Amino acid sequence: xxxxxQVANNSILKFPSPFNCKICNRPAHGHHCDVATCKxxxxxxxxxxxxxxxxxxxxxxxCFDLDKRTEPLLxxxxxRFKKCLLVGMNPNALNFRTTKNLTQSLKNSKEEKIKDVINxxxxxxxxxxxxxxxxxxxxxxxxxxxxxxxxxxxxxxLSNKFGPFPGWPYHPNHIxxxxxxxxxxxxxxxHRKQWRFFNLLTSIEFLKTFPFxxxxxxxxxxxxxxHVVVGCSNLHSAYYTLKxxxxxxxxxxxxxxxxxSEPQYSTFAMVFYALMRVGVHYIEYLLLKMIFIxxxxxxxxxxxxxxxxxxxxxxxxEMLLVYCLQSLNSSGPTRYVxxxxxxxxxxxxxxxxxxxxxxxxxxxLSILPKEFSxxxxxxxxxx
Amino acid sequence: xxxxxQVANNSILKFPSPFNCKICNRPAHGHHCDVATCKxxxxxxxxxxxxxxxxxxxxxxxCFDLDKRTEPLLxxxxxRFKKCLLVGMNPNALNFRTTKNLTQSLKNSKEEKIKDVINxxxxxxxxxxxxxxxxxxxxxxxxxxxxxxxxxxxxxxLSNKFGPFPGWPYHPNHIxxxxxxxxxxxxxxxHRKQWRFFNLLTSIEFLKTFPFxxxxxxxxxxxxxxHVVVGCSNLHSAYYTLKxxxxxxxxxxxxxxxxxSEPQYSTFAMVFYALMRVGVHYIEYLLLKMIFIxxxxxxxxxxxxxxxxxxxxxxxxEMLLVYCLQSLNSSGPTRYVxxxxxxxxxxxxxxxxxxxxxxxxxxxLSILPKEFSxxxxxxxxxx
DNA sequence: CAACTAGGTCACTAGGTCAA
DNA sequence: TTGACCTAGTGACCTAGTTG
Ligand SMILES: [Zn+2]
Ligand SMILES: [Zn+2]
Ligand SMILES: [Zn+2]
Ligand SMILES: [Zn+2]
Numbered sequence: 019x020x021x022x023x024q025v026a027n028n029s030i031l032k033f034p035s036p037f038n039c040k041i042c043n044r045p046a047h048g049h050h051c052d053v054a055t056c057k058x059x060x061x062x063x064x065x066x067x068x069x070x071x072x073x074x075x076x077x078x079x080x081c082f083d084l085d086k087r088t089e090p091l092l093x094x095x096x097x098r099f100k101k102c103l104l105v106g107m108n109p110n111a112l113n114f115r116t117t118k119n120l121t122q123s124l125k126n127s128k129e130e131k132i133k134d135v136i137n138x139x140x141x142x143x144x145x146x147x148x149x150x151x152x153x154x155x156x157x158x159x160x161x162x163x164x165x166x167x168x169x170x171x172x173x174x175x176l177s178n179k180f181g182p183f184p185g186w187p188y189h190p191n192h193i194x195x196x197x198x199x200x201x202x203x204x205x206x207x208x209h210r211k212q213w214r215f216f217n218l219l220t221s222i223e224f225l226k227t228f229p230f231x232x233x234x235x236x237x238x239x240x241x242x243x244x245h246v247v248v249g250c251s252n253l254h255s256a257y258y259t260l261k262x263x264x265x266x267x268x269x270x271x272x273x274x275x276x277x278x279s280e281p282q283y284s285t286f287a288m289v290f291y292a293l294m295r296v297g298v299h300y301i302e303y304l305l306l307k308m309i310f311i312x313x314x315x316x317x318x319x320x321x322x323x324x325x326x327x328x329x330x331x332x333x334x335x336e337m338l339l340v341y342c343l344q345s346l347n348s349s350g351p352t353r354y355v356x357x358x359x360x361x362x363x364x365x366x367x368x369x370x371x372x373x374x375x376x377x378x379x380x381x382x383l384s385i386l387p388k389e390f391s392x393x394x395x396x397x398x399x400x401x
Numbered sequence: 402x403x404x405x406x407q408v409a410n411n412s413i414l415k416f417p418s419p420f421n422c423k424i425c426n427r428p429a430h431g432h433h434c435d436v437a438t439c440k441x442x443x444x445x446x447x448x449x450x451x452x453x454x455x456x457x458x459x460x461x462x463x464c465f466d467l468d469k470r471t472e473p474l475l476x477x478x479x480x481r482f483k484k485c486l487l488v489g490m491n492p493n494a495l496n497f498r499t500t501k502n503l504t505q506s507l508k509n510s511k512e513e514k515i516k517d518v519i520n521x522x523x524x525x526x527x528x529x530x531x532x533x534x535x536x537x538x539x540x541x542x543x544x545x546x547x548x549x550x551x552x553x554x555x556x557x558x559l560s561n562k563f564g565p566f567p568g569w570p571y572h573p574n575h576i577x578x579x580x581x582x583x584x585x586x587x588x589x590x591x592h593r594k595q596w597r598f599f600n601l602l603t604s605i606e607f608l609k610t611f612p613f614x615x616x617x618x619x620x621x622x623x624x625x626x627x628h629v630v631v632g633c634s635n636l637h638s639a640y641y642t643l644k645x646x647x648x649x650x651x652x653x654x655x656x657x658x659x660x661x662s663e664p665q666y667s668t669f670a671m672v673f674y675a676l677m678r679v680g681v682h683y684i685e686y687l688l689l690k691m692i693f694i695x696x697x698x699x700x701x702x703x704x705x706x707x708x709x710x711x712x713x714x715x716x717x718x719e720m721l722l723v724y725c726l727q728s729l730n731s732s733g734p735t736r737y738v739x740x741x742x743x744x745x746x747x748x749x750x751x752x753x754x755x756x757x758x759x760x761x762x763x764x765x766l767s768i769l770p771k772e773f774s775x776x777x778x779x780x781x782x783x784x
Numbered sequence: 785c786a787a788c789t790a791g792g793t794c795a796c797t798a799g800g801t802c803a804a
Numbered sequence: 805t806t807g808a809c810c811t812a813g814t815g816a817c818c819t820a821g822t823t824g
Pocket of ligand 3: 424426443
């Protein structure tokens with residue numbers, strides 16, 4: 019690059035230097051990884067990228083936001099690294115692998131760690147979808163509430179035992195024996211999955227697989243579940259609808275649930291359309307789900323849980339950002355912002371759904387069986 | 402060739418250019434060494450060909466395979482050079498007559514470095530031999546164990562203070578006052594050096610002069626010393642025996658230690674005969690010693706020490722190779738392999754010696770003074 | 785002389801080191 | 805851990821020599 023050279027020859031611009039570090043605003047040393055940076059930030063970026071270390075900002079996550087403060091807080095490594103990525107420092111410019119020493123330290127590099135985490139998430143997600151597709155179809159009126167489900171052992175392995183549900187996906191015009199209202203909240207049928215229930219169950223089992231979740235107090239676990247499981251299962255449904263190239267929200271059996279004609283459809287489909295709009299990829303979806311789950315802002319959490327979730331959120335956020343940069347280079351930061359936007363949609367959807375359900379179901383409660391008011395679905399809607 | 406010209410004048414084909422570098426696919430600059438290449442690849446090829454340094458791909462040897470990846474990994478010099486040759490760049494087009502300057506200047510830096518290192522090693526080795534020849538003869542029963550010797554300051558300068566040992570080398574028939582067993586491990590005599598001890602001491606002082614050694618943890622220093630000092634002192638003795646044109650293993654005072662009649666002689670002399678067979682030169686010996694010392698495969702080393710020793714080993718290995726190539730041209734690589742073979746002999750000798758010593762000395766321990774069981778020699782034999 | 789392509793130069797940026 | 809400083813390339817640009 020000749021940028022430095024040009025500036026040096028331009029007598030008008032010689033002083034003061036127009037050429038400051040894009041991260042910390044100190045005088046720049048040159049272009050490093052495609053961005054004008056100082057020596058410190060250059061070395062910092064390489065070190066951070068190469069070393070695996072979990073980072074967290076202990077202030078407000080704005081230590082390097084130069085709109086908010088005149089001087090960056092150089093000591094905050096989390097914010098510094100985030101800023102490096104945001105101004106577009108390109109990890110691909112680091113010559114991993116091509117040099118002997120780096121090949122060795124690659125084992126511990128962030129890249130490797132990302133791979134590990136993504137492998138794990140991928141594996142788990144396959145299991146989840148297998149679970150949804152399985153013939154396992156427990157009676158929702160009997161299986162108990164959230165607390166019972168939290169306590170019992172993982173049900174995911176049952177999909178192996180039961181095998182796939184025969185005949186799925188159904189033809190679009192498939193007609194079920196039971197009526198829609200029955201299907202919805204009235205009675206249990208062993209021949210048809212109550213998707214609202216089963217998707218919630220799937221997400222509960224999903225959360226239960228994470229060590230960080232199991233380490234929370236039972237009270238925090240309950241709070242988190244209540245706040246996150248609906249959105250989580252909606253995100254899952256939405257992604258798989260998209261993946262299976264349906265044009266509207268579908269369940270694994272091929273049915274439209276809720277139906278387009280139902281009033282809540284548009285709200286349910288919000289996330290589906292958001293995913294479609296950004297054209298989310300699989301790995302992005304996996305990380306987004308984790309970011310959504312790690313929500314430290316949920317009310318009434320203990321401070322321990324807040325801390326752990328905050329840590330989790332920055333862990334997966336950074337991973338998503340690094341992933342975007344790796345796969346897209348310069349447009350990585352934009353992509354990251356677009357993807358994070360899906361989280362906001364999920365949160366909004368959750369609020370709308372709650373209001374909607376309360377409005378729609380409250381008047382019906384008298385005609386629904388008393389089993390419903392003790393069910394998981396009731397709990398998730400009205401808690 | 403007018404190809405470049407044609408393209409420039411052809412308005413239709415101006416964009417996108419059909420004239421890309423055959424190696425890296427960036428826009429080409431012209432034909433260089435018979436192939437359309439960019440400026441970078443042109444210069445790269447010349448530099449590489451003139452330097453001819455050993456290269457290795459640390460990935461899959463496909464960094465420039467544009468069928469497999471859209472962008473080449475420009476930093477992989479091995480694959481880049483391979484691709485240069487593959488697309489037919491012709492080294493004969495390089496004009497060696499006028500290239501002397503570049504070759505020289507590029508070579509000079511490397512050569513200069515080698516010279517520096519060898520000068521240093523030579524100087525140090527002279528000091529060592531002076532030390533062995535000096536009248537300094539500490540009491541091995543009192544001087545302490547390895548840890549004490551590691552901690553104390555360098556003793557090499559004492560050879561100046563004490564001057565050379567008077568009367569050395571002795572006539573082959575010289576008769577000592579003390580008996581052989583006494584000499585071996587029983588008592589200390591100020592008039593006669595216990596060579597096994599003094600050679601170990603010399604090698605310990607040798608190792609202590611290296612900054613890289615001093616930067617290791619004490620624990621690593623001890624492990625390394627225990628593993629390397631015996632072989633190091635054997636190599637030293639063997640080389641100087643050869644240099645002084647003795648026909649069997651001799652110490653600086655001219656005595657045969659161990660005696661040919663002793664059972665361990667043949668094992669001790671292994672390295673001596675190996676050196677004789679290859680006809681090692683001084684500088685080769687110096688580098689071999691360093692390569693032997695830098696052994697990252699020693700068990701229980703910290704990963705830091707492993708890393709540093711690995712680096713040291715490749716540093717001195719490359720130096721030896723370059724030295725062989727410089728002094729012998731075409732038969733350089735063969736010579737290098739022969740020389741490296743000495744290291745294997747050293748390692749083998751070390752194993753044999755340990756077994757032998759344990760067998761020979763264990764039954765004698767009861768008749769040896771308790772000082773012996775606390776001495777450096779005991780430590781090096783039985784650790 | 786125009787159109788090239790050798791070689792040479794040097795500002796520039798990777799990675800690496802080490803004192804603070 | 806940080807960052808000033810170092811080494812080892814890298815390639816844009818230049819010059820000089822060759823060819824038709
Ligand atoms: Zn900076
Ligand atoms: Zn911060
Ligand atoms: Zn090229
Ligand atoms: Zn390669």
